[in-house]
Amino acid sequence: MLPAPDATRATRHDNLYARARIIQHIRAFFIARAYLEVETPHRIPCNAPEEYIEPVPSAGAFLHTSPELCMKRLLAAGYPRIFQLCRCWRNAERGTRHLPEFTLLEWYASHSDYRDLMLTCEELLCHLIPDVNLKWQGGSISIQPPFERIPLAQAFTRFAPVSLEEALAQGCYEEIYTAHVEPALGTSAPVFIYDYPAHMAALARTRADAPHLAERFELYIGGMELANAFTELTDVHEQRSRFNAALEIMQPPDPEHLMPEAFLTDLEHMPPSAGIALGVDRLVMLLTDATEIDAVVAFTPEEL
Amino acid sequence: MYSSSDLKKGLKIMIDGEPHVIEGFDFTKPGKGQALYKCKLRNMITGALIDRTYRSGENFEPAPLEERDMQYLYKDEAGYVFMDAKTFEQVILPEQTLGNDYYFLTDNMEVKVLMFGDQGIGITLPNFVNLTVTHADPWVKGDTAAGNNKPATVESGYNLQVPSFVDEGTLIQIDTRTGEYVTRVKE
Numbered sequence: 001m002l003p004a005p006d007a008t009r010a011t012r013h014d015n016l017y018a019r020a021r022i023i024q025h026i027r028a029f030f031i032a033r034a035y036l037e038v039e040t041p042h043r044i045p046c047n048a049p050e051e052y053i054e055p056v057p058s059a060g061a062f063l064h065t066s067p068e069l070c071m072k073r074l075l076a077a078g079y080p081r082i083f084q085l086c087r088c089w090r091n092a093e094r095g096t097r098h099l100p101e102f103t104l105l106e107w108y109a110s111h112s113d114y115r116d117l118m119l120t121c122e123e124l125l126c127h128l129i130p131d132v133n134l135k136w137q138g139g140s141i142s143i144q145p146p147f148e149r150i151p152l153a154q155a156f157t158r159f160a161p162v163s164l165e166e167a168l169a170q171g172c173y174e175e176i177y178t179a180h181v182e183p184a185l186g187t188s189a190p191v192f193i194y195d196y197p198a199h200m201a202a203l204a205r206t207r208a209d210a211p212h213l214a215e216r217f218e219l220y221i222g223g224m225e226l227a228n229a230f231t232e233l234t235d236v237h238e239q240r241s242r243f244n245a246a247l248e249i250m251q252p253p254d255p256e257h258l259m260p261e262a263f264l265t266d267l268e269h270m271p272p273s274a275g276i277a278l279g280v281d282r283l284v285m286l287l288t289d290a291t292e293i294d295a296v297v298a299f300t301p302e303e304l
Numbered sequence: 305m306y307s308s309s310d311l312k313k314g315l316k317i318m319i320d321g322e323p324h325v326i327e328g329f330d331f332t333k334p335g336k337g338q339a340l341y342k343c344k345l346r347n348m349i350t351g352a353l354i355d356r357t358y359r360s361g362e363n364f365e366p367a368p369l370e371e372r373d374m375q376y377l378y379k380d381e382a383g384y385v386f387m388d389a390k391t392f393e394q395v396i397l398p399e400q401t402l403g404n405d406y407y408f409l410t411d412n413m414e415v416k417v418l419m420f421g422d423q424g425i426g427i428t429l430p431n432f433v434n435l436t437v438t439h440a441d442p443w444v445k446g447d448t449a450a451g452n453n454k455p456a457t458v459e460s461g462y463n464l465q466v467p468s469f470v471d472e473g474t475l476i477q478i479d480t481r482t483g484e485y486v487t488r489v490k491e
Contacts, residue, residue, distance in 0.1 A: 052338050052360075092309045093339070095331030174337045175357055182334065200336050218335050228335045 015296045019284045022128060023085060026105055026280075029127045030083040035107060038082045040070035046258045049246040050202055054091040056100070063089035066277055068203070069263040071108050072232065076270040083107035085280065096292045097224060097282060100301060105283075108275040113205075113231040114215045117274045118192050121219055121227065122147055125190065128287065135289055136222045139187075147190040147219075155193055159184040168197065185220035192217045202242050204230035219278075221286055229276035236267045306364040311341045316348070316367040319356070323348040323367035323420050348418075349425050351400075369420055371428065376413045384409065386417050386424065395424040402426075407462035408433045408480045429480040434489050435459055437474045440466060 027037065047055045047065045055062040064070075067084050074082055088104050109116065122145035134141040156164040160180040167176045185191045194217035198206050201214035215231035233239050243259060284296040294300045306317060315326045328344030341358045348367070374386040374395065383398040384406060395417055399406065401424070408429050409415075416428040440456035453465040458476070466485045470476060477486040 050336070052333070052336065093331065093333065095333075098331055098333065174334050174340050174359075177334045177337070178332045178340060178342075179357075196336075202336075225335055 011290075011295055012298075015284065015288045015290060016298060018288045019296055022284055022287055023280065025128055026085065026124070029124055030107060033081070035081040035083045035109075036079055038071065038074060038079070038084050039086070040064075040067045040074070040084065042087065044070070046260050048203060048260060048263075049243045049250060049258060051246050051249055056089040056091045065090050066104060067106055068275065068277070069260055071106055071275065072270055072273070073263060073266040075108055075110055075232075075273050076266040076268075080110040080271075081108070094301070096294075097285075099281065099293055099297065102293075103280040105278040105280050106275060108232075108273055110271040110273045112274045113272070114194070114217055114229055114274050117229045117276050118147070118149065118194075118217060119145075121192075121229075121276070121278075122190075125221075128283075134221075134286070136286065137289065137291065141186065141222060142189045144189070147192055149192045149194060149217075151195045152193050152197075153195070155181050155185070164197075182220070182225070183223045186222055186224070190219060190221045192219055194218075201230055202246060203233055203239070205233045205235075224282055224286065225279075226282055226286070227276055227278035229274065232270065232273045232275055234267060234270050234272060236264055239267060240264055306366060308339075308341050308358050308360050308362045308364075311343060311358065311364070316369060317345075318365040318367050319345060319347075319354075322350075323369060323425070324354075325367075327353070349401075349420065349423070367420070369418060369425075371416045371418055374415060374417045376409050376411065376415060378411070379406075386415065386427070395419070395422075397424045397427065404462075404483070405429055405480075407458075407460045408435070408478065409460070410435070431480060432477050432486060433480055434475055434477050435462070437466065437470060437472055437476060440470060440472050440474075443468055443471065 030037065042064055043058050043061050044064050045061050047062055048069055053065050055065050066088055067086055071082060071084060083106065085103065085105050087101055089101050091100060093100050125143050126145065129143045132143055134143055153164040156162070156167065160167065160176050162176060167173045185193065195207070195213045196216045198212055198214045201216040204214040204216045207213045207215055217229050218225050219227040247258060281293050281296055285291070285293060288296060290296055306315065311326060311329060313326055313329045316323055324345040324347055326343050327346045330342045331339060332342060333339045339360050343356050343358065345354050345356055347354070372388060374388050377385045377387050379385070383396045384402055385394055385396050387394045405427055410433060414430070417424045418426040418428070435458040437456050438459050441454050452468045454468050455463060456466040456470060457463050464478065464483060464485055466476065470488065475489040475491055477489050478484065479486050
């Protein structure tokens with residue numbers, strides 16, 4: 001049953017004030033750490049080809065699904081620490097934690113890797129939640145670094161009825177993950193899930209000591225994925241061949257136009273870097289104790 | 305044909321040959337993974353609730369349902385009998401299909417019968433029905449406070465709360481969507 005319209009309006013009113021404060025705190029956090037706030041175009045000739053992300057066409061171009069390509073080009077152009085708060089679009093994504101138009105925070109730092117990003121995540125969360133204990137759905141989540149770090153395979157061993165290898169082999173990774181693993185993550189304290197199979201991270205560097213694993217992590221709080229991060233792949237040939245593989249599976253009408261050539265050209269000059277995307281709407285959900293993304297935005301697509 | 309991205313609350317689709325309505329729906333997508341469409345589906349014939357998870361690109365047949373204007377005739381051993389006034393075709397709905405709706409049926413009442421092929425699987429009642437109170441505690445002298453309710457039973461056996469001034473034999477109007485008392489009816 002939907003709550004009465006008036007109740008929805010009152011909750012949303014408080015949440016929108018909280019949202020504005022959270023965004024101001026995020027800005028202050030990065031500015032204090034000498035990150036440059038940047039704005040990159042929302043409408044771009046093509047996004048990074050990724051199998052399960054569908055861009056929204058916009059008059060001969062596309063709305064960006066993430067600002068990552070342009071932000072990495074800025075890293076290559078010599079801006080060492082950058083952040084951006086922006087709207088992104090992903091077609092046909094609509095659920096209690098998904099909106100087809102949503103807000104991402106992305107930040108990138110050169111000469112760092114995914115482990116450094118975990119530390120920045122911890123600092124950011126502590127900056128936003130100075131009380132240590134976060135009220136969440138009648139319980140409380142302890143926001144105290146260091147957050148637990150669990151390799152993906154171990155998360156399956158701990159929480160799922162089958163191993164990661166079995167789930168992947170049986171083609172039911174998503175089903176098992178969302179039913180058994182995800183709900184158990186970050187319920188009493190935040191958790192980083194890290195070291196994903198290489199094929200699940202199209203733009204991430206693989207581990208030198210374990211090339212079948214990508215240097216990628218996700219941050220979970222309250223059973224909710226908040227952020228996805230990785231050490232950036234800087235090998236242009238490897239990146240092109242991964243994009244090619246993705247394009248082959250997707251079979252777009254005109255692959256020539258869907259290869260982000262300008263990005264690949266600039267990637268030659270990108271220093272070793274790490275980058276992360278954090279869902280701002282979900283962060284606001286977490287900080288306002290809201291279980292539905294609808295409660296933290298001014299308008300849902302259905303209300304337009 | 306519907307595809308996975310059409311799935312939403314209220315959509316009626318065929319599952320294993322029977323019509324189902326989506327009562328709960330969520331879209332989930334583990335990072336960089338495939339989208340999943342999680343549905344709670346109510347079997348529109350048996351009322352059973354099932355959970356199903358679908359992936360992108362699956363196809364669903366719309367449930368072939370039709371609402372027909374019919375008149376309630378009588379109840380017999382097989383169930384409640386309705387008739388299409390134009391074709392004189394009769395349809396019998398078993399008691400469990402009707403749920404609590406039978407409390408509000410009166411002779412010759414015009415209702416909408418939801419048909420799956422030639423099988424009646426539910427009815428939509430008029431929003432308001434008039435029924436006579438057959439049992440209610442007598443009014444207590446001095447009880448004049450507004451909003452004081454008391455239990456009552458109407459002719460069909462349905463129990464509800466009515467204002468203290470409503471006596472046995474009074475005809476009252478009931479909202480069939482909420483099952484609540486609306487007003488007294490002057491005959």
